[in-house]
Amino acid sequence: MAFDPHTIRDQFPILSTQVHGKPLVYLDNAATVQKPLQVLESSRTYYEEVNANIHRGTHHLSQKATAAHEAARERIAHHLRASSPDEIIFTSGTTDGINLVANILTSQFQEGDEILISALEHHSNIVPWQMLAQRTGARLRVIPVLDGGTLDQEAFRELLSARTKLLALTHVSNAFGTPVPVKDFIKPAREVGALILLDAAQSVAHQAIDLQDLDPDFLVFSGHKIYAPTGIGVLYGKSSILSTLPPWRGGGEMIKEVTYESSTYNDLPFRYEAGTPNIEGAIALAAAFDWLTALDLSAVASHEQTLITEAAAQLAEIPNIHFYGPADRQGALSFNIEGIHPYDLGTLIDQMGVAVRTGHHCCQPLMNRFGITGTVRASFAAYNTSAEVDSLVAAVRQAAQMLS
Amino acid sequence: MTIAEKQQQLLDELNLFQDWTERYQYVIDLGKKLSPMAEELQTSDRLIKGCQSQVWLDSTLEGDHVTFLADSDSLITKGMIALFVRVLDGQTPDDILQADMSFIDETGLKEHLAPTRANALSLMATQMKQHALSYSQG
Numbered sequence A: 001m002a003f004d005p006h007t008i009r010d011q012f013p014i015l016s017t018q019v020h021g022k023p024l025v026y027l028d029n030a031a032t033v034q035k036p037l038q039v040l041e042s043s044r045t046y047y048e049e050v051n052a053n054i055h056r057g058t059h060h061l062s063q064k065a066t067a068a069h070e071a072a073r074e075r076i077a078h079h080l081r082a083s084s085p086d087e088i089i090f091t092s093g094t095t096d097g098i099n100l101v102a103n104i105l106t107s108q109f110q111e112g113d114e115i116l117i118s119a120l121e122h123h124s125n126i127v128p129w130q131m132l133a134q135r136t137g138a139r140l141r142v143i144p145v146l147d148g149g150t151l152d153q154e155a156f157r158e159l160l161s162a163r164t165k166l167l168a169l170t171h172v173s174n175a176f177g178t179p180v181p182v183k184d185f186i187k188p189a190r191e192v193g194a195l196i197l198l199d200a201a202q203s204v205a206h207q208a209i210d211l212q213d214l215d216p217d218f219l220v221f222s223g224h225k226i227y228a229p230t231g232i233g234v235l236y237g238k239s240s241i242l243s244t245l246p247p248w249r250g251g252g253e254m255i256k257e258v259t260y261e262s263s264t265y266n267d268l269p270f271r272y273e274a275g276t277p278n279i280e281g282a283i284a285l286a287a288a289f290d291w292l293t294a295l296d297l298s299a300v301a302s303h304e305q306t307l308i309t310e311a312a313a314q315l316a317e318i319p320n321i322h323f324y325g326p327a328d329r330q331g332a333l334s335f336n337i338e339g340i341h342p343y344d345l346g347t348l349i350d351q352m353g354v355a356v357r358t359g360h361h362c363c364q365p366l367m368n369r370f371g372i373t374g375t376v377r378a379s380f381a382a383y384n385t386s387a388e389v390d391s392l393v394a395a396v397r398q399a400a401q402m403l404s
Numbered sequence B: 001m002t003i004a005e006k007q008q009q010l011l012d013e014l015n016l017f018q019d020w021t022e023r024y025q026y027v028i029d030l031g032k033k034l035s036p037m038a039e040e041l042q043t044s045d046r047l048i049k050g051c052q053s054q055v056w057l058d059s060t061l062e063g064d065h066v067t068f069l070a071d072s073d074s075l076i077t078k079g080m081i082a083l084f085v086r087v088l089d090g091q092t093p094d095d096i097l098q099a100d101m102s103f104i105d106e107t108g109l110k111e112h113l114a115p116t117r118a119n120a121l122s123l124m125a126t127q128m129k130q131h132a133l134s135y136s137q138g
């Protein structure tokens, strides 16, 4: 059955906000998505009924909080089809997860090794690797993007070699919405013995992640893009790999025994979770997964797809509009109108209540490749409606008229 | 006309408008009318880098009057600069230095601006005064 967004909108109080006296049309979901009451309530219940520090108290609440935190880990492992909850490391988000991996891999790299990323990457899947390359003498190489906004697979195969030690690839492009056929990249990368990290920040809210099927070594995402709060995220790492790697941050929780001379480290996943974690965030993230799964993620995704297709079709009637990315884009629709600065368009449609993102979307090298400084990006979530697509199109039309 | 008179004239014009669309359209049209700056003048030393848009500012001293030339890749930003240029262009360095640029707060435009744009606007006013300062010292 088709998914009806009206059945869930009242679970998002923020959607009834008025902006400049007009109803909010929130189409900046790729930046961060709004949170349903069920998720907000899980945070609140945690603080009202459970709050205590975990893994260290003998008292009742501490045990309850620990159990809730670990149950959240188990549920998330289950939703992602990880082999074990030990492979789910809680982080503060995608950026944190990538930096963690880049740091614990330091000793694995030496001069002449190559780190392969793609031209679609977010700065957070570029800069940590650049820093790793600077530390180790490794070289960063980039799979180019074709004019249509998809990756050049032929060039990818030419770039692959025995020197390729790591492939760090986005699952879906945040700037253009390009879905990357990651399996086509993972298999050849495996054959040359590279480690594989997937950036699932933009895919996790729009498609079920099946770790058994995708089989990356690492996968990262942020809770705030999947209906959970900011400040929580996940790094999935294969235990066979993580257990051979050194810790990164030191502190409480990550140790077994500490003397002034040396320390022994805890087992997975705690070894990578130094300090008091974001307990409430982990619980809310599990609640968000539960909430989204109960809606039927594939029905939600096809609803979002319909909205994107509608938006693209209606916007296409505006003269001199140019879209980026392929037709099967996921989550986001990126465009420019010739002669109009995206910032101006964004400013004017904000006056009409429509929230979109303008600019480089943390992808400056990608923008440079297309000879632009930025785009206008409308991005969609489960609660967006056809009427909102109409509002977007009407607003863009009026703004374009004012600016030309 | 003095700077203060020009500011008042501008405020009177803007106050004729009932809603934000008209005000924005007015600013946009000012931006379109502002004479463009030759591409070879759009160099990094004339660049005021904003968050999402770029502004180039240049000036010359003719007699004891300062002439401003400005441009931006954003039409709205350009319109905002045009407001300043209209007020400060052709004035003496000393008058420019003493000008009270807070008139922009009364235009009702600032409420509609993202903080990044509002910052860029303040930066713009500061830069124009810097130019005036260099002439008054030189």
Ligand SMILES: Cc1ncc(COP(=O)(O)O)c(C=O)c1O
Pocket (backbone or CB within 6 Å): A030, A031, A093, A094, A095, A096, A122, A124, A125, A170, A172, A173, A174, A199, A201, A202, A222, A362
């Ligand atoms: C593809 C992609 N990777 C990484 C990030 C960074 O996520 P965060 O800022 O939550 O760490 C984002 C967020 O914009 C993203 O879209």
